[in-house]
Amino acid sequence: STDKMEWWRNDRFGMFIHFGLYSQCEGYWKDESIGGIGEWIFKHAKIPVDEYKELANTFTCENMDVDAWAKLAKESGMKYVVITTKHHDGFALFHSKVNDFNVVDATPYSKDIIAEFVEACRKYDLKIGFYYSQYQDWSYQGAGGNNWDKPYAWSKEGFKNYMDEKALPQVRELLTNYGKIDMIWFDTPGKMKKEESEAFLNLAKDVQPKIIVSGRVGNDVGDYVQMEDNDLPKRRPDFDWEAPVTMNHTWAYKRDDHHWKSAGYMLWQLTYSAAMGGNYLLNIGPKGDGSVPQESVNRLKVIGDWMKVNSEV
Numbered sequence: 376s377t378d379k380m381e382w383w384r385n386d387r388f389g390m391f392i393h394f395g396l397y398s399q400c401e402g403y404w405k406d407e408s409i410g411g412i413g414e415w416i417f418k419h420a421k422i423p424v425d426e427y428k429e430l431a432n433t434f435t436c437e438n439m440d441v442d443a444w445a446k447l448a449k450e451s452g453m454k455y456v457v458i459t460t461k462h463h464d465g466f467a468l469f470h471s472k473v474n475d476f477n478v479v480d481a482t483p484y485s486k487d488i489i490a491e492f493v494e495a496c497r498k499y500d501l502k503i504g505f506y507y508s509q510y511q512d513w514s515y516q517g518a519g520g521n522n523w524d525k526p527y528a529w530s531k532e533g534f535k536n537y538m539d540e541k542a543l544p545q546v547r548e549l550l551t552n553y554g555k556i557d558m559i560w561f562d563t564p565g566k567m568k569k570e571e572s573e574a575f576l577n578l579a580k581d582v583q584p585k586i587i588v589s590g591r592v593g594n595d596v597g598d599y600v601q602m603e604d605n606d607l608p609k610r611r612p613d614f615d616w617e618a619p620v621t622m623n624h625t626w627a628y629k630r631d632d633h634h635w636k637s638a639g640y641m642l643w644q645l646t647y648s649a650a651m652g653g654n655y656l657l658n659i660g661p662k663g664d665g666s667v668p669q670e671s672v673n674r675l676k677v678i679g680d681w682m683k684v685n686s687e688v
């Protein structure tokens with residue numbers, strides 16, 4: 376059918392951006408190196424919620440240039456972007472009227488990064504995807520994933536309250552205030568029930584009828600399948616799929632992670648994904664100041680040069 380998936384099946388290559396308060400930590404908490412992926416430091420270092428929230432006070436983004444992020448995606452041959460509007464820590468990169476743990480109300484930067492980025496994406500004609508952690512929210516009492524810090528623990532009633540008071544209203548804000556949005560990238564559905572996944576799906580489709588909803592909205596109600604992170608299928612699947620992939624071993628920036636994939640390997644992954652009928656969503660993790668690691672820029676330059684020669688532009 377000539378459906379809303381058409382552009383997505385044609386474009387095949389996107390940029391994932393993991394950026395938030397955690398980016399400032401670079402994998403360290405109080406001079407101690409913390410294991411695991413960078414955006415999970417809140418959890419992995421067992422940081423008390425109030426202390427974690429203080430990271431907002433230093434979020435100045437002094438070397439951030441969202442136009443440069445979008446330009447980098449464009450010049451790399453990418454056709455769409457997916458940015459973390461709110462990751463599991465609960466901090467929003469956009470202005471939210473329903474929760475003040477957001478970039479405008481809580482940080483010295485005080486401007487809506489999502490609004491700025493959306494504008495840049497339109498300038499470079501990139502399709503726009505919003506990552507939103509609908510289940511896990513480690514700074515909101517009762518939300519998913521909260522099991523180390525008792526007062527914040529997940530509960531049935533707590534989760535309903537979180538959905539009604541924060542998650543659904545924020546998804547509505549995201550899909551109402553920024554014009555046409557092409558994709559919403561939900562993640563880690565955890566213990567969500569089918570009705571709950573459907574509440575997110577239905578809201579998204581009500582506000583943006585042509586939006587593509589990721590499979591991790593949960594309970595198999597999304598529009599396509601997200602492969603396990605960094606995993607490519609052995610055989611050609613008979614469904615729409617996308618592989619989210621890191622350039623090293625973390626999504627958010629970690630200063631000590633030097634295990635970079637080569638540009639050649641990533642080009643192989645991209646072409647292999649396209650040949651297998653799927654999309655390749657390649658991640659960058661800007662540093663806490665907003666600048667893109669040089670290692671990522673260098674690799675994307677090689678990929679972009681190859682794309683210019685080998686694809687129709």
Ligand code: JFZ
Pocket residue numbers: 412414415562563602603604619626
């Ligand atoms: C999730 C997040 O927890 C992580 O921080 C990052 O944003 C990543 C893109 O998504 O992590 C996952 C989600 C699903 C799987 C693995 C990691 N999976 O299905 O294998």
